[in-house]
Amino acid sequence: MAQGATQGREPGTPRLSLQGVTKRFTRPGGEQSVALNNISLACEDRTFVAIVGPSGCGKTTLLRVANGLIRPEEGQVRLGGKAPRPGPEAGFVFQSFRLIPWLTVRRNIEFALEELPLSAAERKERALHYLDLVGLARVEGSYPAQLSGGMRQRVALARALAVEPMILLMDEPFASLDAQTRELMQMELMAIWQRNRALVLFVTHSVDEALVLADRVVLMGGGQVLDDIEVPLPRPRFGEEVRASAAFLELRAYLWGRIRDLVLSDPASDFYGRDPAAAQKEASA
Numbered sequence: 001m002a003q004g005a006t007q008g009r010e011p012g013t014p015r016l017s018l019q020g021v022t023k024r025f026t027r028p029g030g031e032q033s034v035a036l037n038n039i040s041l042a043c044e045d046r047t048f049v050a051i052v053g054p055s056g057c058g059k060t061t062l063l064r065v066a067n068g069l070i071r072p073e074e075g076q077v078r079l080g081g082k083a084p085r086p087g088p089e090a091g092f093v094f095q096s097f098r099l100i101p102w103l104t105v106r107r108n109i110e111f112a113l114e115e116l117p118l119s120a121a122e123r124k125e126r127a128l129h130y131l132d133l134v135g136l137a138r139v140e141g142s143y144p145a146q147l148s149g150g151m152r153q154r155v156a157l158a159r160a161l162a163v164e165p166m167i168l169l170m171d172e173p174f175a176s177l178d179a180q181t182r183e184l185m186q187m188e189l190m191a192i193w194q195r196n197r198a199l200v201l202f203v204t205h206s207v208d209e210a211l212v213l214a215d216r217v218v219l220m221g222g223g224q225v226l227d228d229i230e231v232p233l234p235r236p237r238f239g240e241e242v243r244a245s246a247a248f249l250e251l252r253a254y255l256w257g258r259i260r261d262l263v264l265s266d267p268a269s270d271f272y273g274r275d276p277a278a279a280q281k282e283a284s285a
């Protein structure tokens with residue numbers, strides 16, 4: 001991961017930069033929606049950036065613009081100094097694992113490596129190396145349907161890592177996992193990232209997850225960056241001392257408060273205009 005850190009760009013320029021990026025979509029009725037609204041963001045190598053914000057605020061669109069899957073109407077995106085193109089420069093991990101059901105676990109990873117200049121033997125070796133890293137070398141010959149959800153997500157992670165991308169884009173990767181597996185996956189991801197750091201953009205609806213994992217939390221709302229917070233907490237952050245610390249709880253309350261206010265003030269939201277405090281008072285009366 002994160003090979004050739006300054007390759008193809010001026011020293012000191014960020015790994016990923018978005019400048020004045022606007023992306024619009026046309027809804028089925030012909031109405032235009034603005035998914036990204038003049039957004040600017042710079043991310044350095046070796047940084048773990050979490051992106052949080054209400055549903056529909058543009059988080060997934062940001063990831064898709066960052067790896068060139070979609071092109072914005074306005075503004076400039078640079079990954080490693082160049083316009084991004086979908087391919088091995090960026091690894092994508094989704095909430096749904098998107099493994100190929102008729103290929104074994106190892107073949108799923110080898111398939112992702114076919115775009116790289118590697119021999120079949122090198123592809124096999126690399127696939128096994130990354131499967132080993134996520135603790136799954138023993139199931140290399142199994143098919144995705146024979147694995148648990150957590151195992152499938154680890155295969156998806158190994159597949160993204162195996163390409164050794166400049167940037168790892170993770171879109172709510174652990175959202176479909178049970179709470180215990182989710183925490184184990186967070187620990188696994190942290191261990192891998194600390195050994196072999198790439199720039200990670202990690203979209204999550206969980207403020208706790210963002211604070212446990214990230215160096216920086218970017219808060220989005222209405223297609224814009226509303227806040228960009230350095231997380232000053234010591235690592236590792238999985239223990240109770242960190243999660244119960246005043247700094248953690250303060251940041252958590254702040255981010256939840258901002259997201260709640262954004263949801264309640266958005267006319268397109270199902271919760272628009274509600275007053276949760278009044279509802280709570282009524283319920284307890």
Ligand SMILES: Nc1ncnc2c1ncn2[C@@H]1O[C@H](COP(=O)(O)OP(=O)(O)OP(=O)(O)O)[C@@H](O)[C@H]1O
Nearest residue numbers: 025026027033035054055056057058059060061062
């Ligand atoms: N392919 C598309 N066609 C039309 N509209 C789209 C498309 N992709 C995204 N949008 C719209 O762009 C806006 C931002 O969507 P996006 O998926 O980026 O939000 P999000 O923050 O990732 O949401 P969620 O948290 O619910 O996944 C939404 O209004 C969405 O409906």
